[in-house]
Amino acid sequence: MDDVETVKNIVYYQDVYGMPKGCEEAIEKVRAKFMVHTMNEICELGKANPVELNISGGDEIAMVMYTSGSTGKPKGVLISHQGVMSVAGGIHVFISPFIEYGKDLILSYLPLSHVLSFFVDVYCMFSGIGIGYGTPRTLTDESVRECKGDIKELRPMVMMGVPQVWNTIRAGMLKQVDKSGWLVRKLFYSAVELKNALRHYNMPHNFMDGIVFKKTKDATGGRLKFVITGGAPVNKNVQRLMNAALCPMIHGYGMTEASGLLSVQIPNDPTFNNVGSPCPSVEMKLVDVPEAKYYAKNGQGEIWVRGPSIFKGYLDNEELTRETLTEDGWLKTGDIGEWTAQGQLSIIDRKKNLVKMVTGEYIALEALEATYKNSLFIHNICIFADSRMSQPCAIVNIDGSQIANIADENGVNYNNPSDIATNPDFVRAILADLQRVAKRNGLSKQETLMAVIIDPELWSPENDMLTPAMKLKRNDIRDRSGDALQAMYTSMGLD
Structure with missing residues (x-):
């Protein structure tokens, strides 16, 4: 103070x-x-002390919201009143047919300093959706004592989250299924595929909910209509499982500089690997990135957007504002996008996370990380690559409380559980599992991990390994494991 x-x-x-x-x-x-x-x-x-009412103009600054700081110092984003309200109006066009206003409830537990949570809460107040506030630490019954978790207590119709939340839910769900007998496992996985197929062709599919998916639905209160994911790409397998076992998952795309939202799926959209169509609050185009061989004529390129929801500039940083905003109002998002055959937007990766390998070809770090999170052994992963490498490597984050169980499942002998993370047999078992994930998902050789090291302490915003939006802080993760990372580079034949 x-x-x-x-x-x-x-x-x-x-x-x-x-x-x-x-x-x-x-x-x-x-x-x-x-x-x-x-x-x-x-x-x-x-x-x-009454005063005359002073109504703000649309172009006036409503707030300064800071970016997450995943790649550097957070930047102050100047967001106007019309920016906030145009986003609320934009999403209203998409989801109003799926909501009972004045009756439905949403569970809000992400920090309001995160633009996803902020614009969703603003939309709820704009439209009349009730908000129940929880915390990440009290969501489930397992995380509280002598009471119900936030989800069970509120029984929301809508819930939002970032990919790391859904990855954790998916892993927990599948671990429970895999403990069941052969018949139950077969029934569950077959029902997931069948329900997604029926949903794709707009055929009746809810008849399985009361039989196969009753437990998973009850665990979230039994009233969910859809869940919202944003902040980073979510893996197709996560979305497929949620669509079947829980409720439709809609994938949105936004950023702080666009007041929170640029495009979003609608709840009855059965497709995967896209973030829906552009919202009415923006116009959007793709711009050539020739060094990475992305061209707008092929429906690929850097995503540029323009419209009333675009920010007014960075606080006290005119130089960066000029680099990010063109003179005619286009925001250069830094994201690489691709149009689908249905006119939806698919995010390929971040421009800054495209890395050229020794072969001269590029790999997309965030897209690869989303794929490798299909492994049920890992909690999180941070991939590294540069122009010296023919294949990438990674630091793998595994929950320390689960390491011994994973070692036992893979037949790794050990004397002290605290030493397992550096046990060569254990590291090889984790690498082999990730390489199997790469093969199952059709990754090329240059996208397949060559080596990994393990960090047994969970990354979180509290230890500065993740941003408040649960994104990787690559520089901090790299610095934390500096010696081990250098040893891994040496083992790969790099100086």
Whole structure:
């Protein structure tokens, strides 16, 4: 608090059920430097001092929202009032037929500093969808004591999340299925394929829900109509499983610089590997990236967007604003996109994450990471490659509480569980599993991992390995494993 020079007043909510233990003492300490008010006092102050209503203009700045900082220092994005409202109006066109306004509820648990959570909450207030707030640590029954988890308690109709959340749910679901007998496993996996096929042809498919998928639906309250995923590409197998065992998963694409949303699928869209059609709030085009052999004439290129939802510039950074925004208002997203035959947008990768290998060909790091997350052994993965390599390598994140179980499943002998992560037999078993994933998903040799090292401590925003939006902080992950990473490079024959 001693470093805070500009803040003079602090406002807090009084809990109607009584202040938690220690709060009164903490508030008294704050009073020594700041003017402290309750929200009720502020309301009374407003009533006693009425002023003329001042309605903001559409072009006026509504807020400064900071980017996640996955590749560097977060940037302050200037978002206007019309930017926020045009996004709300844009998504309303797409999903209004699937919502009962005034009745449906959404579970919100991502930080409101993340643009996905912010624009969804704004849309709920705009349209009349009820919001129930939870936290990532209290979502499920397993994460709380003597009460229900947030999902079971609220029983939402809509839920949002980032790919890492859905990857974790998928892994947990499939591990439970794989513990079942042969007949149950066969029935489950066959039902997933059958339901997706029937859904693709717009045929009745919900008859399986009460038999095969009852447990998975009950675990989320039994009322989900659809879930929203965003922040990064989600793997097709994750979306396929969610569509069958839970509810339709719609994939959206957005960024802070576009007030949160650029394109989105509709809940009855049965296709995969795309982020839907552009929202009415923007116009969109693909621009050539010749160095990576992406050309707009082939329906591929860097995604550029323009419209009322596009930001007004970066806070105190005119140079970067000029690099990102063209004079005629096009935002260069840095994402590489491709048009599908149905006119939907598919995200191939980030322009900055396209890496040229020693062969002269490019590989897409984020797309590869999404594919390798099909492995049920890993929690997360960060792939590295450069122009010296013929194949990439990776740092693999495995939940420390699961390492011993994985070692036992693969017949790896060990004396001390804390040493398994560096056990050569264990590392080889993980690499072999990831190489099987590569083969099953049709990856080329130059996209197949040559080597891995293992980090047994879960990456999270708390230890600065992930952003608040659960994206990899590549530089921090690389620096944390510097010596081990260099040893892996040496084992690959690199200096």
